[in-house]
Amino acid sequence: MNKILLILAIPFLGFGQIVTESCISIPDPGMCFAAISIYYFDQNTGQCEESIWGGCNGLVPFWTLEDCQNNCENILIAEIYTTKKIVKVINMLGGEMINKGFQLYIYDDGSMEKKYILR
Numbered sequence: 001m002n003k004i005l006l007i008l009a010i011p012f013l014g015f016g017q018i019v020t021e022s023c024i025s026i027p028d029p030g031m032c033f034a035a036i037s038i039y040y041f042d043q044n045t046g047q048c049e050e051s052i053w054g055g056c057n058g059l060v061p062f063w064t065l066e067d068c069q070n071n072c073e074n075i076l077i078a079e080i081y082t083t084k085k086i087v088k089v090i091n092m093l094g095g096e097m098i099n100k101g102f103q104l105y106i107y108d109d110g111s112m113e114k115k116y117i118l119r
Contacts, residue, residue, distance in 0.1 A: 028058040028059040029058050030058025031056060033054055033055070034053070035054075036055055037053075039051065039062040039065050039067070039068040040061040041061065041068055046073070047073060048062070087106045087107060089106070101117060
């Protein structure tokens with residue numbers, strides 16, 4: 001009897017699933033047909049949502065709602081709330097800015113922005 005139960009349980013053991021615990025992962029139900037509840041962070045709503053995993057292969061972002069909420073909800077992205085300051089504006093060859101053409105804006109946080117000015 002124990003062997004029969006083991007054989008029946010094998011498809012639900014989760015062979016080949018990838019568990020990421022990442023807030024940007026999109027769940028993939030995989031190839032099997034079980035209906036196991038999993039959770040992922042919906043970047044559009046800013047909340048953890050329930051999804052279904054098939055039991056094998058696929059992608060499982062979080063097993064529990066609590067794990068998803070603890071890792072993803074109420075986390076502030078620092079770049080949104082900081083103001084960048086321009087350190088330097090240069091042309092394509094690294095020379096000083098002329099008010100037309102291709103320009104590179106270099107900010108104090110290390111980021112760069114490219115612009116093309118028509119005048």
